[in-house]
Amino acid sequence: MASSAVIKKSDAVVKKRTFHRSPFYQGWKRFKNHKLAVIGMVWVVLFLIAGIIGPYVAPYDYRSGDFLAINQGPSWQHIFGTDNVGHDMFSQILYSVRSALIIAFGATVVSFVIGIILGLWAGLRGGIADMIIMRAVDFMMTLPGFLFALILVILLGRGYTSLILAIGIPGWAGYARLIRSLVLGMRDGEMVEAARALGASQAHIARRYMLPNVIGSMGVALAFGIPGDLTQIAGLSIFGMGLQPPIPSFGNMIAQASDNILGFPWLLYFPAGIFALTLLAFLFVADGLQEAFSPKGGN
Structure with a gap:
């Protein structure tokens, strides 16, 4: 019984040390040292709760005046x-x-899903697939994203789903280019080559070896x-192409x-001020994440 307790205690110590040495824990320590990022995270959490x-x-329904x-x-x-x-x-x-949250997160998910699928495919397959996808990326990057979104809203309408697709579809190219560059850096690594030698499929390699290593950069x-x-949501609304009134939007x-x-003046100060603070909060969080998970970040 005593030896069993010692073994359990030893395993707990090993797990604790392993967790403290993990990239996530080290990244979290660096993130906490970024004061503006922590303040931004608090605001973002409050924004999400709201x-x-x-x-x-x-206190009042948005339709009642x-x-x-x-x-x-x-x-x-x-x-x-x-x-x-x-x-x-x-x-x-x-x-x-x-x-704002429904449309922004929905559009980001659409962009991310398209980008990660095409980026992984281009990076892993190479050849003609890579060439076609990257030419499509170059084409999308040359188009003004806001103008493309405006055209899609005119074609699709001004509902939640339409705005999510209109903003999300033009945004996939940046994610695809980033993921492809990360995959190219790992494609010829020893683990990936060993998996190929054992007959692993491209889907298995992408899921087992590629995705876990790009999560930090994608975050x-x-x-x-x-x-x-x-x-972009606010810009479309200012141009009269956002959500149909009486649904409120910034x-x-x-x-x-x-x-x-x-x-x-309060009609402008409160919504514009909260919207601006929210943008700054997300940017502070992004900057903190970039420093925390950068390979050159401190310990």
């Missing part, structure tokens, strides 16, 4: 004021957070991609408030 529970805790409280400044009843039809701005922002790319998608509120900024 997007999940916001519509359930919003109080015509007796039009263009009122911040007060105890409406802490962010009201707009020109009596909508509570705080409630509008909570609903806008959910809309950084995703963290940089989300604020870009958020900016772009719609900013566009509508810009005409009344002198008389009712």
